[in-house]
Amino acid sequence: MTSVETRAGQLLIDGEPRLVIAGEIHYFRVPRDEWADRLDLAVEAGCNAVASYIPWLLHELPDGTLDVTGDTRDDRDVGAFIDLCAAKGLWFIARPGPFVMAELMNEGLPFRLYREHPELVPVGWDGVPTGSRTLDYLHPAFLAEVRRWYATVLPRIYQRLAPRGGNVIAVQLDNEVGMLAWVTNSPDLTGHLLADFRDWLDAPARRASTGHTGGTPWPDEPEGPDGTSHGATPWPALAALSPEPDAFARAVRSPEESWAGELRAALPLFMRDRFARYLGALRDLAHEFGVHDVPLLVNLHGTAAGSAEPFPIGISQLVETYSGLPGMVAGSDHYVGEMTLNATTDLYVINAFQAAVNGPDQPLTSVEFEAGSGDYGNGMDVAYDPSTVELKTRLFLAQGNRLINYYLFAGGHNRPLEVPIGDGIDRIAFTGERHGFAAPVGPEGQRGLTFEPTSRAGRTARTLAPWLSRMRPEPDSLQLGLVLDAYASEYHHPGSALMTEITEDLTRHRGAGPRRALARSTLLLGYQFDAVWLERSAPRDDAVLMLSTGRFMDAALQRRLAAWVRGGGRLLLLGRLPEADLAGRGCTVLADALGLRGIGMVWDAAHYFPTARAAGWTKPWPDTRVGWLQRLAVDDSPGAPASEVVLTDCDDIPCGVEVELGRGRVVFLAAELPSNLALFGRVLDRFGVRPRLRLETEVPGVFGLSTVTDNGQRLLHLLNVTGYEPEVVVSFDGLPARRLRLPVRAGVALPVNLATPVGVIEWADAELVDVAADRLAFGPGLAGDASSVRLRGPVTAVEGGTLSVDGEVSVVTGQGPFVLHLPT
Structure with a gap:
């Protein structure tokens, strides 16, 4: 029996703060006899968990029956894959949809739904069919079909939940809700949705926020014009529209300027409420089929064309599905390419915005963390710098992320559809036979271009996890x-x-x-x-x-x-x-x-x-x-x-x-x-605002962050996202300024008063890379021959430097890498 909970922004497993470093491996794209090989590679890369979509499309047979036990194909045995993860010492994050995206046809939904339920297929502006394969999420017919899918797949997950002795530590509900309508600018204007919208406009209580927790109230907060204090705005022009269903539908689908402004502002707020009710319905189904006592994840989308500037659109759409709600945790989903000045800024901002919206117990997570080389079109036209995944990982850990899921960690193959549809490919996905060409592990199980950088990031996270899992960022004023x-x-x-x-x-x-x-x-x-x-x-x-x-x-x-x-x-x-x-x-x-x-x-x-x-x-x-x-x-x-x-x-x-x-x-x-x-x-x-951590350098592209535990242990995180090797003078809250040289496109976490099992590291010009009962190992020194490590406690011998003693402090000076041998 293993408890999994979130508290004070931390992810606790059996009461202990933990970092979860997962790799996305799609069991349905890998032959069953190769599952073990892919999981071994995940362990080698430093992962302690695996995540996977569980696509409805793959488990529904042409006759409409469902197979999640492998009766018809051995790679449909969901439980066997989860159990193999457990045998390899890996936690599991289940992502059963109903929508899963993943470049699958219909975003992972069976073709049957579109044939049997045309009422679910929305139209957009002017009644034009939408440009995506979205459906009306809250239509009773769709929820009835989802219930049938959940009733089949969730028991396989329930049996393996960590609180029941298994290894499933989280379950994601749906995926990228609202993304399809956003990217096509085509809202899901079914008749069912528009009737719901009309009711929403007529019900002030439904227009109000669903009740977010946390935050500091505004002083003498003025009331909004509708008498509420949350700033909701009434929609008089929309309220004056004809309530007759066909007339109202025409007015919304083809708005006139006299009500277009109100519609633009009101429709997204209505959709927030509707998405909250949809995820609430999925949450209720999950609970009904026994899936509770582990975090339920919501995946926030929003990056576009290599930019995370629009990412908070996903937060805006889904905020009421999770913010402050017990048991719910949201995670970022980002694809921004190489770590540049723009990308670093974007990623920092989206983490800050997520933290601002989270409730006090909800941790930052990233459930789709880009880990590939960028060659998503398999055209050899993109190859990210190998430092990219490591720099991103370091930034996210420094901002307090507790779960990172490398997506996609291992590629695979898209098998043919059992019933061809004549779409030019007739496979389960539109990417061709091979899938995940850019992943750290390629479709055939080969180590890809980013396998070693991803492994370095995983090893760093594993070494620093005892501290990072407890630390919080230290914002200035x-x-x-x-x-x-x-x-x-x-x-x-x-x-x-x-x-x-x-x-x-x-x-x-x-x-x-x-x-x-x-x-x-x-x-x-x-x-x-x-x-x-x-x-x-x-x-x-x-x-x-x-x-x-x-x-x-x-x-x-x-x-x-x-x-x-x-x-x-x-x-x-x-x-x-x-x-x-x-x-x-x-x-x-x-x-x-x-x-x-x-x-x-x-x-x-x-x-x-x-x-x-x-x-x-x-x-x-x-x-x-x-x-x-x-x-x-x-x-x-x-x-x-x-x-x-x-x-x-x-x-x-x-x-x-x-x-x-x-x-x-x-x-x-x-x-x-x-x-x-x-x-x-x-x-x-x-x-009158001064930074706690001060950086002096002539090279723009050096970022610095600090994280701290409740008892004052710290890591200073320095990221150089440039191709230069800058000299940086680092000062922090009364510590002597240190003149350091940062490697090209690299990051480092420097300890300050960091308590280890064998002594307190007062300061080091190098990163801690290994901790054992009788030694501490550090990377290369950043201050050249004058690099130093100060340890409060005895050292019996050193490698890579010269040992001196200053009272009760052992000081090692040299160029590093350093290994300090300690009394056992």
């Missing part, structure tokens, strides 16, 4: 604002100018800011920030809030921000002045409070180059070309907030202002600024 409704942008009718305008504005002005300038600048300065979900929580009292704003912002949030600043809040705004709410109705509450008014946008053009120029305390700072800027009129009448211009355009018209509002202060920069360490460093200095 800095928070990035998450406006989740700014990511409720997945649907807009292509013929609606208003819908398109709002969606484009939200996309340009959210998250990390235009050109990622807020997040990347602060990270490269050495700042560590967390995030705050502003629809739920006020920023921390000690924190400067960084927020990217556009023309459209919810009225309640505008009021809250103004009131928070008046009460002493510190706010860094980057973007445009909000001038309307999320439905496109005029709203200048925040601008009015700041005494600012937009007097025109200036855009980069063929023969015009907008330039931001320093003014006031931002001097000296060179004139900088920007993609656009907003000219501002500053209210200087009696009684207006005191202000100082800090940026202008070349005509000396303000485009950046510092405003004193009540007991607080706002710096508003209304330009598409590039990441700039001098400018943003000066702004944060102005706010």
Whole structure:
């Protein structure tokens, strides 16, 4: 009997905090007599778990019967694969759908559903058939079919749950819910869904948040216009539409401009509620068939074209399915390519945003963590740098992820469909006969290009797991604002100018800011920030809030921000002045409070180059070309907030202002600024914020994070994502500054007051790579011949350096790698 639970952001197995490093291996793509070989490779790569989809499509026979025991094919024996994982000492994460994606036909659903239940197949805008194989999730006919599938497959999982003595430590419900409609901009507008939408519009209680836990209440939080405090907005134009089903369907599928803005804002919020009810129905079915007492996973999608900028769309869609709900855990699903300045910023931000939305007991996880070489088309046209998977793993561990599932760890083969459908391939998936060409382990079981880098990452995680599983990140007095409704942008009718305008504005002005300038600048300065979900929580009292704003912002949030600043809040705004709410109705509450008014946008053009120029305390700072800027009129009448211009355009018209509002202060920069360490460093200095971990280097691309246990043990995580070998001066909270040289495209975790079974490592210029009863092993020193390891405790002999004693501290100096031999 093994307990599995989440508490205080940790994943506890039998009461002990653990890191789970899993590899996705699809048993249905690997011959049964090769299963053991793939699992051995996972163990060799440092994995302690395996995950796999369990596709309904593969287990339903042409006559509609289901086989999960291998009666018809030996590779359909789900239980045998899970048991073999257990025999290899591996935990198992089950992913039974019903949707599983995985490049399978119909996203893993049987063809029969589409033939027998045409009422499940949605249409989108203007009644046009959707461009994906999605179905109406909540239709009773679909839920009845899911019940039949779950009734067959879940008992095989139930028998093997860890609390029942098995090795299944988590079960994922469905996969990437809402993704298909988002990527096609084609909402699932079935008649059944539209009737549900009509009811939702008429029921204020259903429009309210489902009750997220955690967070700090806003001071004197104003009520929203519908009397609620969560900022929900009524939809008078939508409410006035004809309730007659056909007329209402036409109005939603082909909206007129008079209600298009409200529809754009309301439809995603309705879908949040609907997705929550769908996942709730799956959760109830799982419980009915005995699957409980292990975390139920929700997979958050959202990366696109190598960017994680849109990732919070998935959080927005699914937040009510898991946030603060006991037993539910969400995980990221990301494909961003090589570890670049952009990718590092994106990944840091999505982890921060996930943590902001999680309840206090919910840990960060990544249930699809890109591990391949990038050659997903099998064209030898992409090969990621081998450092990529290791750098990503290090970043995620430093931000507190407790479960990482390398996807796809092992490739395989797509077998032919039992009944050909004449689609040009007639296989279970559309990738051809071979699948997972880019994986660390190739389709035929060969070690791929990324096997060794993935193994290095796994070994690092395994060595540092006793500390990382307990550690938490240490943010400075800095928070990035998450406006989740700014990511409720997945649907807009292509013929609606208003819908398109709002969606484009939200996309340009959210998250990390235009050109990622807020997040990347602060990270490269050495700042560590967390995030705050502003629809739920006020920023921390000690924190400067960084927020990217556009023309459209919810009225309640505008009021809250103004009131928070008046009460002493510190706010860094980057973007445009909000001038309307999320439905496109005029709203200048925040601008009015700041005494600012937009007097025109200036855009980069063929023969015009907008330039931001320093003014006031931002001097000296060179004139900088920007993609656009907003000219501002500053209210200087009696009684207006005191202000100082800090940026202008070349005509000396303000485009950046510092405003004193009540007991607080706002710096508003209304330009598409590039990441700039001098400018943003000066702004944060102005706010009095200093980074705990300070990095000095001439190479942009060095990131630093620190993690700490409750009793003060730390790891300092340094990541060099560049092809350079920079010299970096590292300072941390009173420790002597260390001048280190970081290897090309590499990461390192340096211990500070780290308690090991054989002594406390006060400081080391090298990473701990092995711990044994009679020795500690470290990697190469980063300070050359002067690299040192300071251990509070006796050392009997050393390799790689010279031993001296300073009181009760053994000091080893040299170039490393170091091995310290200790008394047994």
